[in-house]
Amino acid sequence: xxxxxxxxxxxxxxxxxxxxxxxxxxxxxxxxxxxxxxxxxxxxxxxxxxxxxxxxxxxxxxxxxxxxxxxxxxxxxxxxxxxxxxxxxxxxxxxxxxxxxxxxxxxxxxxxxxxxxxxxxxx
Amino acid sequence: xxxxxxxxxxxxxxxxxxxxxxxxxxxxxxxxxxxxxxxxxxxxxxxxxxxxxxxxxxxxxxxxxxxxxxxxxxxxxxxxxxxxxxxxxxxxxxxxxxxxxxxxxxxxxxxxxxxxxxxxxxxxxxxxxxxxxxxxxxxxxxxxxxxxxxxxxxxxxxxxxxxxxxxxxxxxxxxxxxxxxxxxxxxxxxxxxxxxxxxxxxxxxxxxxxxxxxxxxxxxxxxxxxxxxxxxxxxxxxxxxxxxxxxxxxxxxxxxxxxxxxxxxxxxxxxxxxxxxxxxxxxxxxxxxxxxxxxxxxxxxxxxxxxxxxxxxxxxxxxxxxxxxxxxxxxxxxxxxxxxxxxxxxxxxxxxxxxxxxxxxxxxxxxxxxxxxxxxxxxxxxxxxxx
Numbered sequence: 001x002x003x004x005x006x007x008x009x010x011x012x013x014x015x016x017x018x019x020x021x022x023x024x025x026x027x028x029x030x031x032x033x034x035x036x037x038x039x040x041x042x043x044x045x046x047x048x049x050x051x052x053x054x055x056x057x058x059x060x061x062x063x064x065x066x067x068x069x070x071x072x073x074x075x076x077x078x079x080x081x082x083x084x085x086x087x088x089x090x091x092x093x094x095x096x097x098x099x100x101x102x103x104x105x106x107x108x109x110x111x112x113x114x115x116x117x118x119x120x121x122x123x
Numbered sequence: 124x125x126x127x128x129x130x131x132x133x134x135x136x137x138x139x140x141x142x143x144x145x146x147x148x149x150x151x152x153x154x155x156x157x158x159x160x161x162x163x164x165x166x167x168x169x170x171x172x173x174x175x176x177x178x179x180x181x182x183x184x185x186x187x188x189x190x191x192x193x194x195x196x197x198x199x200x201x202x203x204x205x206x207x208x209x210x211x212x213x214x215x216x217x218x219x220x221x222x223x224x225x226x227x228x229x230x231x232x233x234x235x236x237x238x239x240x241x242x243x244x245x246x247x248x249x250x251x252x253x254x255x256x257x258x259x260x261x262x263x264x265x266x267x268x269x270x271x272x273x274x275x276x277x278x279x280x281x282x283x284x285x286x287x288x289x290x291x292x293x294x295x296x297x298x299x300x301x302x303x304x305x306x307x308x309x310x311x312x313x314x315x316x317x318x319x320x321x322x323x324x325x326x327x328x329x330x331x332x333x334x335x336x337x338x339x340x341x342x343x344x345x346x347x348x349x350x351x352x353x354x355x356x357x358x359x360x361x362x363x364x365x366x367x368x369x370x371x372x373x374x375x376x377x378x379x380x381x382x383x384x385x386x387x388x389x390x391x392x393x394x395x396x397x398x399x400x401x402x403x404x405x406x407x408x409x410x411x412x413x414x415x416x417x418x419x420x421x422x423x424x425x426x427x428x429x430x431x432x433x434x435x436x437x438x439x440x441x442x443x444x445x446x447x448x449x450x451x452x453x454x455x456x457x458x459x460x461x462x463x464x465x466x467x468x469x470x471x472x473x474x475x476x477x478x479x480x481x482x483x484x485x486x487x488x489x490x491x492x493x494x495x496x497x498x499x500x501x502x503x504x505x506x507x508x509x510x
Contacts, residue, residue, distance in 0.1 A: 006249035007216065010138045014215045017142070018208030018392055025388040026192045039196035041278035042383055054279060060286045063479075067293040070487075074300045077494070078256065081307035084498065088505045097502050104495065111487065120483045122476035 062119060073107050129239050141219050141248050149391075149398045150180035152460060159461070160468045190387030195277050202275035207385065207392035210268035214399020217258045219248025221406045222315050224416050224449035225423045228441045245316075246445050254315040255307075258407065259300060262362065265400065266292045269381050272393070276384040284380025287370050287475065294482040295361035295368075301490035302354035305497040306411055309347050318344075319415030323422050329504050341419035344412040350493045352412045354486055356459075359404035361482065363397055366467040370475055405459035409452060416452035423448065 040048050080100050087096035114120060154169070154177060161168025169176035194203050224246035231241045251257050266289045273285020310318045326340040328347075345352050361368040372380035382393050409415060417423060426447060430440040473481070 003249040003251045006134065006138060006219075007251075009135070010142065010216060010219055010248060011212060013139065014142060014211050015208055018211045021388050021392065022192075022204060022208070025188050025190065028188050029191045029387070030189075032191050032193060036196075041195040041197075041276060042280070042378065043278070044378075053274075053277065053282075056282065056286055060290050063290045064293060067297065070297050071293075071300065074297060074304070077301075077304050078307065078313075081304045082311050082313060084308050084501065085311045085505070088502060093502050093506055097498060100498070104491070108491065111491075115484060120479060122479050 059122065066114060066119060069110070070107075073103075073110075076103065127239065129234075130242055130244075133242075133244060137244070138219060138248050141223070142215050145215060145218050145399050145402060146395055148402055149395050150184065152398050152401070152464075153183075153394070154180055155461070156464045156467070159464050163465075163468045184391075187388045187391050193384075193386060195384050197277045199275035199277075202271045203384075204389075206268050206272035206275060207389040207396075209271065210265065210393050210396035211399070212268075213262050213265045214396055214403055216261045217403045218399060218406065220251055220254055220257055220261075220315075221403070221410060222247040222250075222319065222416065223406075223452055224445045225427075225441075227445045228438070230436075230438050232438075246449065247315075250316070253313045255303065255313050255407075258403065259296075259303075262400065262403065263292070263296060265362075265396065268393075268396065272385065273381040276381075278384050280378045280383045281381050284372065284377045284383070287377075288364055288381055291361055291364070291368060291370060291478060291482070294479060295358045295486070298354055298482055298486035298490050299358035299362060301487065301494060302351045302358060303411075304490075304494045305351040306344050306348045308494070308497050308501055309344070315410055315415070319410060319417060322414045323417055325420060331504060341414055343414045343419075348412065348493070348497070350489065351497075352408070354490050354493070355411070356404075356408060356462075357486065359408070360463070360466065361478075363400045363404060363463075365397075365401070365463060367470040367472050368478060369467075369472060370478055401460060401463050402456065405456040405463070406452070408459050409455040413455055416448040418448075418451055 043049060077100070080096070084096060087093060157179075158168040158170075158176065160166075169179040172179040172182050194200055222245065226246060227244045229242040229244065232239055269285045269288045269292075273281045273283075273288075276282070307313070310321055312318060312321075322342050322344060324342050326337040326342050326346055328335055340346060360366075364372065372382075377383070382390050385393065418426070423444065427440055427444045430443040430447070431437070433440075433443075435443055
């Protein structure tokens, strides 16, 4: 409970600190003068060819989907890792190892399939 | 946050002090980086403003303050301003979670006619049992700041930089998360304080059911998990978007990546985020693999006894111990920070497909193999081969 209060306090303080910095800079800095040329986004000084909301390669989306699968599988290993030695000390070493071995086998098969299916090839 | 006014106020001051510690490291690190890169490349670097160019940082900060605020046309104003503010958050919260020194014990005392009971102040922002899970979770929030910056700038370079940064961060998060499983198998805890306590004394492990002690090596994680340590450190480079993994800011292709449209203090805040992330990474390396805040072979209690022997009271000795051990941790952190800077000015940048291949096809299988080998070795060593 007290850790949660501290996290919320520090998070709020950090956000306020950042906002205050931007506010102070906006007061101290010169007033911006607007013009249609200056306001366009930067593109090496040329007239703008393409805005920032154009099409993007689908590869990034695919990477994100694969990440979610693998990240969840890795998070499953964390509770296993911290209780592993306790299980061995109680004489259930083979059980806890083989339980994770099945899971890891599926994980490795998934990784091999993912590489074979060329989901990770970048041109 | 505490039982009475004294404890609450100390805890609040502590949180703010740790945050400011992170923020004030940034100008110093920028100075070290610029001077260091100059020496590596046989130049002088900033050496005009003040002794050794040290006040260059203050000059820079003042200049940042007096810059004009600018939002590109059709940029999403709210996202554009909130991205740099959000970039501060992961570093600050993750750094406050890491124990920076031994806890301080304050004896009961009287002040203003009322009694204040004995206290225990942890030398960290907040004590949280699942320490490393919290740090991993909060550091991945950094990707949101980059995406928001890229999307709201209405600039194709920003957008591509942000996409690359995001894809890279999530790809290397897998290797990072998996490389930690090996060391968690050995420590058997998520708690940083217990990990540091585990690493006290000489190297000591169970070999085929018998206890073995190697007196000339400290009981550090690096000796149990050398491959895990290397994988973690490499993944940290990618997470912090530093060279050789700085594809998001590849200036020959993308101008400046996701912060192309940012200037002045807003850009500085992205830098605070990046250097804060480096600081967290270095502190994690020191805590996991290099004994945390403890000196090798010297336990926290013996440092405390040494200061008590110098004539400090119990409270004074505890405070002196905490600050001394804090310096020890900082020495370790500085070594890793220097390696970050050293690598940046030594190695060239990867190509994007090489970067993705390294993360998915090399580091992930290596981390997986490391986990399996560690599990098998622990099983055999603990049961003495008598499966």
